[in-house]
Amino acid sequence: MKRPTIADIARRAGVSKGAVSYALNGQPGVSEATRARIMAIAQEIGWRPNLAARSLSGARADAIGLVLCRPARFLGVEPFFMELISGIEGELAASSCALMLQVVPDHETEIAVYRRWWGEGRVDGAILVDLHADDPRVPVVERLGMPAVVTGHPSGAGSLTAVWSDEAAVMREVIEYLAALGHRRVARVAGLPGLLHTRIRDEAFAEVCAESGVSEHQVVHTDYTGEQGARATRRLLSSRSRPTAIVYDNDIMAVAGLSVAQEMRLDVPSELSIVGWDDSALSQVVRPALTAVTRDIPACGAHAAQTLLRLIASGERGSHEGPSARLLPRGSTAPAGRDRTVSHVP
Amino acid sequence: MKRPTIADIARRAGVSKGAVSYALNGQPGVSEATRARIMAIAQEIGWRPNLAARSLSGARADAIGLVLCRPARFLGVEPFFMELISGIEGELAASSCALMLQVVPDHETEIAVYRRWWGEGRVDGAILVDLHADDPRVPVVERLGMPAVVTGHPSGAGSLTAVWSDEAAVMREVIEYLAALGHRRVARVAGLPGLLHTRIRDEAFAEVCAESGVSEHQVVHTDYTGEQGARATRRLLSSRSRPTAIVYDNDIMAVAGLSVAQEMRLDVPSELSIVGWDDSALSQVVRPALTAVTRDIPACGAHAAQTLLRLIASGERGSHEGPSARLLPRGSTAPAGRDRTVSHVP
DNA sequence: AAATTTCACTGAACCGTATCAGCGCCCTCT
DNA sequence: AGAGGGCGCTGATACGGTTCAGTGAAATTT
Incomplete structure (x- = not known):
C-alpha cells in the first residue's frame, strides 16, 4: 500500500496530473466543480504532497534553519534558547x-552547516543568533545568498536583515535606577566578551555609570555559567571596596550570585542589590525574587521568524527593532545601605 | 550562477550521469581512477547532493523529527529538553x-505533525518524548509505520522501540536513603499526573515508603512550574504534621520549594530535607546545593538517537535500557531533626 | 455570422538524483 | 580459438510534483 500521488488522483478523477496540481494548489485553470471533486478524492485517499518532489520542482523547502553555537552543557542552563525556539x-x-x-561547537562548523543546508536545498533561510563582533558568519551567509535574519544590532549584521532591541537604552534604565537608589559602586558580571551585545552593554555600562555619578564601576566577563557567575561574585564581594550592586548578564548567574551573597552572610537587598537579565521563571522562584531586565523572548523569536518568512516570501529587506526590554523591579534591589561588613540576620 | 548538479560533473568529466552517481556514492561500477577524477571535480565546483532529488529517488530524508508537547512558557523553564536535544x-x-x-500545544496537533512529516517524506523517523499512560500517539505511529523510538517505559510503548531508565529503582534509592536518615514523614511534589513516568514514580513512592517505615507519605501533582512547586510546598509545610523531607519531580520546583522553606524560616536541611530530580546546573547554584537524582540527559538523548538511527538503517528493533539515574547527595538533605516549629537561625 | 477571447483542460518537459538493463571490451579458462 | 564472465561505462527510466505551451469548445465581441 503505497503513498497516493497526484497520478492516482488524476486516474480516479479522469483528468490529467496537471489539472490535479492546479486544483490542489488553488491555481486557476480548473473549474470549481472539478476542483471540488479533486479535493474530495485527495481527502478520501489521504493524499499528502511529497515534499521532496515539490521542492525539486523549484518550490520552497518549507523549512528554516537555526544553529545554536554553544557548548552542549551550557545550553540547557539558559532558558533563553528554548523560549526563543x-x-x-x-x-x-x-x-x-x-x-x-542543529547544535554545533564552533562557528566554523556552524558555517559548514549553513553551506550544507543551503547547498542541499534543505532550508529556505536561517535565523542567526548570538551575533559576535566581526562575526565570520555574516559575510559567508551574504555570499551564499541565503535569506537570513540576524538577532542582534544592525551594526554587526552587514547587509543581512537584523532584528534587535536597544540594549544600551535598557542598560541606561538599569544604571540610572541603581544610581537613583544611591548606589555608587556597581559591578557588572557580563557574558562572553566576544558577543556583540556584550560589547554594547559594556560600553553603555561604562558611559552611563560615568554620567550618573557611579564612581566605581567594573566589569567581569564570564561564560554565562552559574559557576563562573558565582566565582565572579565571590571575587567582587571579597574586594576591599565591594560593590553595593551587581548587574548580571543572565538569570543563572544572578541566582548564583544571590547564593554566594547569602553564603557570605550579606543580606540581599539591604547590603547588596542584584539585577538579573533575560528574566525567566528562575528569577521569580528564588527569595528575594530578582529584579531583572525582562523581555518577551518568545515574542522576539516570533518577530524574527516573521521577518524571515517575509524576507523569503517577498524579498522584503530592512532591519527593524523587535520587542523591547525593560527593567522589572522586584525584591533584590533596594537603596544602597550604609557601608557595613557585619552579617545581617533578619 | 546555478548550483552545480551531477550533470555538470558528468559533462566536465566526459562521462555519463550514472557513472557520476556511482562514483559519488561509493558504489561499484566505476574504476578507482574515474572515481577519483569525479570526486575531484565535484570538490572543485562545490557540488552538494540536492536533498530533494535524492529523497525523491527513494532514499532517506536524512532527518528525524522531535515534537515537544508542552505549553511554550513551560518549555524554557526545564533545562531537560535543551539538554536532551x-x-x-x-x-x-x-x-x-x-x-x-516542532513545539505543539497538544497531542492532537502532535499526531497531525507526525502524519504530515511522514506523509511528506520529510523525516525518516521520530523520537517520542513525554510518554503518557495510554498514549494516543503510540497506536497512530504504529499504524503509520514510521520508525520511532519512545523515551519511556516499554509498558507504554506498544510495539515501538523504547529506551528508558528504571524510575522505580531510583525512587527506591531515594526513599530508602531518606528513611535511613530517619525521615518518617515524606512528601512528593510530582509532575503531570498523566505522564507514565509520573505514575511509575507514584507507585514506587507509595510502595517503598510502606516498606521502609515511612509512615506518612503523600503526593501532590503539579504542572512542573516553579509556581506550582512553591504553592504545593507552602501547603505541605503549613499542614499540621508537615513532612520532614520533600522529593520534587524536577529542579525548578525543588528550588522553588527551597525558597518557600527559607521564606517560612525553616532551615534546610536541618528542619527540612529536599531532593530534586533531573539534576541541572540550577541544583548546584543555590544554597544549600540540592541533593538530586541525577542523570546524564545528553547521553539519554544520544542513546535514543542512536537507537533510532539503527532502527532506520537496519530495522533493528528491541527496547533497551539507557543511561541510568542515581541519587547524588549534596547539602539539602540531612537526618530528620526533632520536631520543632521555631525558626532556626545559623 | 465571423472573429476573437476566455475557459478548462491535456500532454509533455523539467527539477536532480538513483538505479537498472545492456553493451562493448578485455581477461581467463578449456 | 571460442565460450564465458567480470569490469566499466552508457542510456533510459523512475521518483512526484510544477509549469508551460497548446487545444478544442464555449462565450463574447464586432
Whole structure:
C-alpha cells in the first residue's frame, strides 16, 4: 500500500496530473466543480504532497534553519534558547514551515552547516543568533545568498536583515535606577566578551555609570555559567571596596550570585542589590525574587521568524527593532545601605 | 550562477550521469581512477547532493523529527529538553542527519505533525518524548509505520522501540536513603499526573515508603512550574504534621520549594530535607546545593538517537535500557531533626 | 455570422538524483 | 580459438510534483 500521488488522483478523477496540481494548489485553470471533486478524492485517499518532489520542482523547502553555537552543557542552563525556539515555532506553525535545528561547537562548523543546508536545498533561510563582533558568519551567509535574519544590532549584521532591541537604552534604565537608589559602586558580571551585545552593554555600562555619578564601576566577563557567575561574585564581594550592586548578564548567574551573597552572610537587598537579565521563571522562584531586565523572548523569536518568512516570501529587506526590554523591579534591589561588613540576620 | 548538479560533473568529466552517481556514492561500477577524477571535480565546483532529488529517488530524508508537547512558557523553564536535544544532536551530527523540531500545544496537533512529516517524506523517523499512560500517539505511529523510538517505559510503548531508565529503582534509592536518615514523614511534589513516568514514580513512592517505615507519605501533582512547586510546598509545610523531607519531580520546583522553606524560616536541611530530580546546573547554584537524582540527559538523548538511527538503517528493533539515574547527595538533605516549629537561625 | 477571447483542460518537459538493463571490451579458462 | 564472465561505462527510466505551451469548445465581441 503505497503513498497516493497526484497520478492516482488524476486516474480516479479522469483528468490529467496537471489539472490535479492546479486544483490542489488553488491555481486557476480548473473549474470549481472539478476542483471540488479533486479535493474530495485527495481527502478520501489521504493524499499528502511529497515534499521532496515539490521542492525539486523549484518550490520552497518549507523549512528554516537555526544553529545554536554553544557548548552542549551550557545550553540547557539558559532558558533563553528554548523560549526563543518556542516563539519561532509559534510563527512557523501558521505557515506550516518546519524548523531545522542543529547544535554545533564552533562557528566554523556552524558555517559548514549553513553551506550544507543551503547547498542541499534543505532550508529556505536561517535565523542567526548570538551575533559576535566581526562575526565570520555574516559575510559567508551574504555570499551564499541565503535569506537570513540576524538577532542582534544592525551594526554587526552587514547587509543581512537584523532584528534587535536597544540594549544600551535598557542598560541606561538599569544604571540610572541603581544610581537613583544611591548606589555608587556597581559591578557588572557580563557574558562572553566576544558577543556583540556584550560589547554594547559594556560600553553603555561604562558611559552611563560615568554620567550618573557611579564612581566605581567594573566589569567581569564570564561564560554565562552559574559557576563562573558565582566565582565572579565571590571575587567582587571579597574586594576591599565591594560593590553595593551587581548587574548580571543572565538569570543563572544572578541566582548564583544571590547564593554566594547569602553564603557570605550579606543580606540581599539591604547590603547588596542584584539585577538579573533575560528574566525567566528562575528569577521569580528564588527569595528575594530578582529584579531583572525582562523581555518577551518568545515574542522576539516570533518577530524574527516573521521577518524571515517575509524576507523569503517577498524579498522584503530592512532591519527593524523587535520587542523591547525593560527593567522589572522586584525584591533584590533596594537603596544602597550604609557601608557595613557585619552579617545581617533578619 | 546555478548550483552545480551531477550533470555538470558528468559533462566536465566526459562521462555519463550514472557513472557520476556511482562514483559519488561509493558504489561499484566505476574504476578507482574515474572515481577519483569525479570526486575531484565535484570538490572543485562545490557540488552538494540536492536533498530533494535524492529523497525523491527513494532514499532517506536524512532527518528525524522531535515534537515537544508542552505549553511554550513551560518549555524554557526545564533545562531537560535543551539538554536532551543537544545529546540527540551530537549523535545525529555524525550521520549528517538533521533534526526537525516542532513545539505543539497538544497531542492532537502532535499526531497531525507526525502524519504530515511522514506523509511528506520529510523525516525518516521520530523520537517520542513525554510518554503518557495510554498514549494516543503510540497506536497512530504504529499504524503509520514510521520508525520511532519512545523515551519511556516499554509498558507504554506498544510495539515501538523504547529506551528508558528504571524510575522505580531510583525512587527506591531515594526513599530508602531518606528513611535511613530517619525521615518518617515524606512528601512528593510530582509532575503531570498523566505522564507514565509520573505514575511509575507514584507507585514506587507509595510502595517503598510502606516498606521502609515511612509512615506518612503523600503526593501532590503539579504542572512542573516553579509556581506550582512553591504553592504545593507552602501547603505541605503549613499542614499540621508537615513532612520532614520533600522529593520534587524536577529542579525548578525543588528550588522553588527551597525558597518557600527559607521564606517560612525553616532551615534546610536541618528542619527540612529536599531532593530534586533531573539534576541541572540550577541544583548546584543555590544554597544549600540540592541533593538530586541525577542523570546524564545528553547521553539519554544520544542513546535514543542512536537507537533510532539503527532502527532506520537496519530495522533493528528491541527496547533497551539507557543511561541510568542515581541519587547524588549534596547539602539539602540531612537526618530528620526533632520536631520543632521555631525558626532556626545559623 | 465571423472573429476573437476566455475557459478548462491535456500532454509533455523539467527539477536532480538513483538505479537498472545492456553493451562493448578485455581477461581467463578449456 | 571460442565460450564465458567480470569490469566499466552508457542510456533510459523512475521518483512526484510544477509549469508551460497548446487545444478544442464555449462565450463574447464586432
